Amino acid sequence: MTFLARAPLLPVLAAWSFSLVVFDLTASCLAALAGALLAVVGLLCLGGMSRERPWPALALAIIGLSLAGPVLFCFRLAAPSLPSFVSGEGKVLLERSWGGRRLVVVDVSELRLVSFVPARRTVAAGSRLDLEGKVLPLRGPRDGETFDFSRWARARGIIGEFSPSRWDLLSGGSGWHRWRGALEERLLLNLPPLVRGHLLAAWLGLRDPDLAESHRRWGTAHLLAVSGFHVGLVAAAVLVLTGSRREGLVLPSLALWAYVLLAGAAASALRAALMIQLYLVGRRLGRPGGGINAVALAGLLLLAWRPWWFWDVGWRLSMTAALTLAALPENLGARSFLLAGPAVWLTTAPLSAGTFGAVPLAGLVLNLAALPLFGLLLPLASVAALPALWGWAGGPIVATFAEDLFAFWAWAADGVVRFVPALVAPSALLFSAAFFVFFLLLFRKVGLPSPAALGGATSLALFCSLLS
Amino acid sequence: MRDRWKSFLFFSAAVVCLFFAWLLVSRFSGRWERSDPSVLAGPALSLKAQKEELPRENEGERESLPSLERSETPAPEPWVVYVTGGVRNPGVYRVDAGSRVYVAVEMAGGFSPEGDAEAVNLAENLFDGRHVHVPRKGERTPAAGLPAKPSPRPDASPGSQTLLDVNGATASQLATLPGIGPKLSEAIVADRESKGFFRSVDDLTRVRGIGSAKLEAIRPFLTVGP
Numbered sequence: 001m002t003f004l005a006r007a008p009l010l011p012v013l014a015a016w017s018f019s020l021v022v023f024d025l026t027a028s029c030l031a032a033l034a035g036a037l038l039a040v041v042g043l044l045c046l047g048g049m050s051r052e053r054p055w056p057a058l059a060l061a062i063i064g065l066s067l068a069g070p071v072l073f074c075f076r077l078a079a080p081s082l083p084s085f086v087s088g089e090g091k092v093l094l095e096r097s098w099g100g101r102r103l104v105v106v107d108v109s110e111l112r113l114v115s116f117v118p119a120r121r122t123v124a125a126g127s128r129l130d131l132e133g134k135v136l137p138l139r140g141p142r143d144g145e146t147f148d149f150s151r152w153a154r155a156r157g158i159i160g161e162f163s164p165s166r167w168d169l170l171s172g173g174s175g176w177h178r179w180r181g182a183l184e185e186r187l188l189l190n191l192p193p194l195v196r197g198h199l200l201a202a203w204l205g206l207r208d209p210d211l212a213e214s215h216r217r218w219g220t221a222h223l224l225a226v227s228g229f230h231v232g233l234v235a236a237a238v239l240v241l242t243g244s245r246r247e248g249l250v251l252p253s254l255a256l257w258a259y260v261l262l263a264g265a266a267a268s269a270l271r272a273a274l275m276i277q278l279y280l281v282g283r284r285l286g287r288p289g290g291g292i293n294a295v296a297l298a299g300l301l302l303l304a305w306r307p308w309w310f311w312d313v314g315w316r317l318s319m320t321a322a323l324t325l326a327a328l329p330e331n332l333g334a335r336s337f338l339l340a341g342p343a344v345w346l347t348t349a350p351l352s353a354g355t356f357g358a359v360p361l362a363g364l365v366l367n368l369a370a371l372p373l374f375g376l377l378l379p380l381a382s383v384a385a386l387p388a389l390w391g392w393a394g395g396p397i398v399a400t401f402a403e404d405l406f407a408f409w410a411w412a413a414d415g416v417v418r419f420v421p422a423l424v425a426p427s428a429l430l431f432s433a434a435f436f437v438f439f440l441l442l443f444r445k446v447g448l449p450s451p452a453a454l455g456g457a458t459s460l461a462l463f464c465s466l467l468s
Numbered sequence: 469m470r471d472r473w474k475s476f477l478f479f480s481a482a483v484v485c486l487f488f489a490w491l492l493v494s495r496f497s498g499r500w501e502r503s504d505p506s507v508l509a510g511p512a513l514s515l516k517a518q519k520e521e522l523p524r525e526n527e528g529e530r531e532s533l534p535s536l537e538r539s540e541t542p543a544p545e546p547w548v549v550y551v552t553g554g555v556r557n558p559g560v561y562r563v564d565a566g567s568r569v570y571v572a573v574e575m576a577g578g579f580s581p582e583g584d585a586e587a588v589n590l591a592e593n594l595f596d597g598r599h600v601h602v603p604r605k606g607e608r609t610p611a612a613g614l615p616a617k618p619s620p621r622p623d624a625s626p627g628s629q630t631l632l633d634v635n636g637a638t639a640s641q642l643a644t645l646p647g648i649g650p651k652l653s654e655a656i657v658a659d660r661e662s663k664g665f666f667r668s669v670d671d672l673t674r675v676r677g678i679g680s681a682k683l684e685a686i687r688p689f690l691t692v693g694p
Contacts, residue, residue, distance in 0.1 A: 018489065025493055035492055042485030048478040100568045100593070118591040118633075118691065119570040134664050163665050188577070189556075209562075209575065455479055463486050467493060 005055070006446045008062055009296035011047075015040040015066035016073075016303055020310045021467070023073060032070035040066035046448065046456040069300075073307045079137075080159040086111060087132040089170065092177075094156075095125045105158060106131065113162035114138075114153055123169055126177025133164035148311065155267070155308035155315075180204065180262060190388045191399050194406035195381050198223075202230050202378050205264030216356065218413040219345065219363015220370045225314060226263040228272035228322055229371065233379060234259045235276045249284045253277060267302065267309050268318030274298035275322065291326030292445060295319065313355050320348050320438070327441035341367030347438040349424060350431045350468065358423035362416045377405055431468050435461035549594055551576040553602035554583025567594050573602060580604075591691060592631060631691040634672065635665045645686045652677050666692055 015036040022028075022035035040063050090108030097103070102122035104115045108131050123129065138150035138161055153159075173181055187200055197208035201224040215221045223229070238255040260273045275298045282294075299319050302309045309315040324347045325340055345359075345367045352359045384402040387395030424430055439460045443453035546562040549572045556577030563571050570590035579585050579602065587603040594600070632641060634656070642653035652675070659675045660666065669690045672678050 022493055031492060035489060038485045038489040038492065042482045042489065045478045045482035045485065048474075048481075097571065097574075099564070100566050100571070119568060120589075120591050163667075165665075452475065452479065456482065459483055459486055463490055466490060 005058075007292040007296065008058060009293050009300060010442070010446065011040045011043040011062055012066050012069070013296040013299050014043055016069035016300060017310060019070040020073060020303075020307060023070065023077065024311075029070060029074040032073065033067060036066050036070045037063070046443070046452060047446075069303070072304060076307050082135050082137065082160045083109075083111075084135060085133070086113070086135055086162070087166075088130075090129045090131045092123055092125050092127045092129065092173075095122060105156070106162065108162070111135070111159060112157045113160050114158045115162040115164060117167070121167060124173035124177065124181055126173035126175055126181075128170040128174075130166060130168040130170055131162070131164055132166035133162055136161040136163055151308045151311045155306050155312050157306065176261070183262075186389050187385075190391070190395070191385055192396075192403040194410065195385055195399055195402045198378065198381060198406060199385055202226065202263075202382070204262065205266055205269070214410060214413075217360060217417055218366050218370075219360040220366055220413070221352075221356075222317070222321065222344070222348075223370060223374050225268055225317075226260075226266055227268040227318055228275065228325075229375075230263070230378070231256065231260065231269055231272035231276060233375065235280075237379065249280055252280055256280075267312045267315035271295075271298045271302060271315065271318045271322065274301055292323060292442065295322040295326050298322075313351065317348050317351050320344075320351060324348075324438060324441060327438075327445040329441075329444070338368055338372070341369075341371045343437070343441070347434050347441075350426065350434045353424060353426040353430060354468075358425045360417060360420075361422040361424055362413075362420040365416055365420060366413055373409065377402075377409070381406070428465055431465045432461050435464040547594060547596040547598075549597070550599045551602070552599070554580050554604040555602050556580050563594060565596075568592060569594055569600055572598075572600050576602075589631070593691075632689055634669065634690050634692055635660065645689055647682050647685050668692055 018039040019032040019036035023032040026032070044059055044062065086109045088109050090106040092104055092106050093112070094105040095102060098116060101116045102119055104117055104122060106113055106115065106129065108129075113135060138153050138158070140150050141148040172178075184200070184204055184206065187196055187203070191199065193208075194211070197211035200206040200208055201211070205226045207224055212221065212224055215224050235252060235256055238252045242251050256273050256276055260269045263269050275294045278294045278297060299315075302315065321344045324344050328339060328343060342364050345363050349359050381402040384398045388399040389395070436457050439457035440453055443456050444450075448456065547565055547567065548560060548562055550560050551572050552558045555573060556579075558576060561572060561575040563575060568590065569588060569592045572594060573579065573588070573590065582604045584603045584605045632645065634642075639650070639653040639657045642648055642656055643650050645653075648656075655677060656672065656675050663674070666672060669687055669692055670683070671692075672683055672686075672690075673680065
């Protein structure tokens with residue numbers, strides 16, 4: 001099987017991503033098109049080094065699809081036209097803390113707007129409001145900050161900021177949001193701290209600050225972000241419960257998307273759900289696709305929907321991790337399960353270090369055990385928490401059992417951190433090593449011969465390190 | 469032999485593509501002329517300071533400005549606050565610098581059933597080392613309930629517990645602030661009505677008569693509501 005047949009969408013993803021980098025730097029559609037063309041042709045040339053028959057028609061189709069991306073982005077990334085004033089009934093879609101204030105996202109007059117309100121004026125998600133006020137453009141990054149709020153917001157469909165002059169509550173949270181709020185309240189009130197923190201993250205996508213700090217120290221912060229790991233666990237559980245019937249598509253799909261919505265529909269969760277959905281459809285049709293191609297397709301669909309995802313750290317971490325996992329050699333058997341954690345740690349280290357400042361070296365060791373262990377711990381804790389959540393007698397005792405397991409993990413992880421206290425700061429060496437391993441795994445997986453894979457990985461690692 | 473030659477050609481072509489791609493992102497900043505890049509394209513990172521002054525129709529272009537610069541200022545140390553009284557889990561908590569009282573109350577598990585939510589100003593500013601006491605229902609407390617034994621705030625005068633919302637305060641309320649007379653308070657209200665709400669306390673400097681010194685003098689007494 002040729003390089004193109006194994007992962008035809010990988011060059012397209014590379015082209016789209018690079019065109020966004022170029023567009024970001026130059027604000028030029030022509031430059032973005034040129035960037036996409038160079039990226040896709042470069043990768044196809046590397047693919048041409050395999051000794052198999054070239055597929056000119058497929059190559060042309062890939063180039064065409066690659067060039068469609070920048071054209072689409074030039075339209076999608078244009079500034080939205082905003083009214084200066086809106087008035088009417090609005091629905092709160094999201095409410096969360098934002099620094100010292102509360103961030104509230106409302107749908108009003110067919111616009112999705114964000115407002116920052118003091119805690120005393122905040123309202124629950126799902127509430128209906130009678131609104132009136134000015135609409136302002138979204139804020140860009142502040143001086144000295146890398147975080148660009150406007151991109152964060154646009155990736156979530158928000159197009160402007162709302163400065164209300166009227167903000168009257170018509171009705172409280174309802175429907176899905178009410179269920180979510182009730183579940184959050186039960187989790188907060190009925191479970192011991194470690195179980196509560198892990199289940200808040202896994203079920204609702206909410207982070208307990210203390211637990212997040214601990215996982216950051218251990219280098220396992222990815223376990224608290226709803227990702228392919230969590231979505232995969234849910235999908236596996238549903239498939240097991242439904243007897244893993246081949247024709248079973250509707251029920252697992254519904255469970256999958258219900259979970260993603262419940263968990264807050266973060267970029268990583270959406271990417272994973274799309275991938276698993278593709279797998280389920282492929283399985284139903286009797287044509288399960290390749291892992292790399294499925295990841296690439298999920299990434300492309302998200303970028304086509306909202307190109308601003310490209311600048312979302314969650315999207316980048318998720319895509320890098322998923323591509324790394326999909327690129328692990330198949331012939332390693334059970335060892336690949338052990339290698340998965342450290343491999344993902346290394347390939348995502350530049351992103352993590354670039355975002356958080358430094359990553360703990362202990363994560364390299366801890367991730368050997370973290371993925372398999374939490375693959376068991378999270379389902380176990382979810383089941384153990386149910387009696388306490390339902391208020392059954394003895395429920396807290398059962399939950400304490402799961403609490404002890406998490407406490408044991410915390411004790412062991414702290415021990416490893418004490419033994420390996422070093423932090424890995426962003427550096428050219430880290431970036432080069434991570435990019436090299438990432439591209440080498442990918443190129444070997446898609447069938448490039450060793451010299452081509454080595455040459456390609458070295459060139460691209462150098463290129464990406466220079467860009468970073 | 470022929471295969472090797474073919475592979476070499478393909479690899480060379482790939483490297484050439486990479487080279488041109490690098491050239492594109494490192495040398496091309498939206499136009500080819502040898503001049504400073506425009507404010508809207510290219511790695512003109514220092515131009516971020518001017519973004520707030522760009523007219524609204526340039527908002528989309530503002531979005532496309534690069535954000536490659538890395539913050540070199542270290543993240544502020546978290547504050548440590550002590551929460552007692554009508555909360556579920558009283559104790560010492562670390563909160564992000566700049567947080568308000570509600571953050572501390574949330575970290576302490578929220579109000580307990582006997583906690584008096586009305587007696588606490590959840591929007592009040594916190595500061596490092598603060599003791600936040602949430603009164604229980606019926607508990608006799610000082611005004612606003614916080615703190616029971618007031619922790620002196622370095623930058624605020626004693627007793628300044630209630631913050632004034634610059635977006636909701638009347639001219640007469642604003643006139644009670646130090647250094648703000650009736651004329652200036654009316655100017656603040658007039659500015660608010662003509663130009664829209666203040667996004668932050670710093671926005672007050674857009675009112676003629678309020679400079680940085682005056683702003684710092686009244687900052688501890690102000691908050692910004694929607």
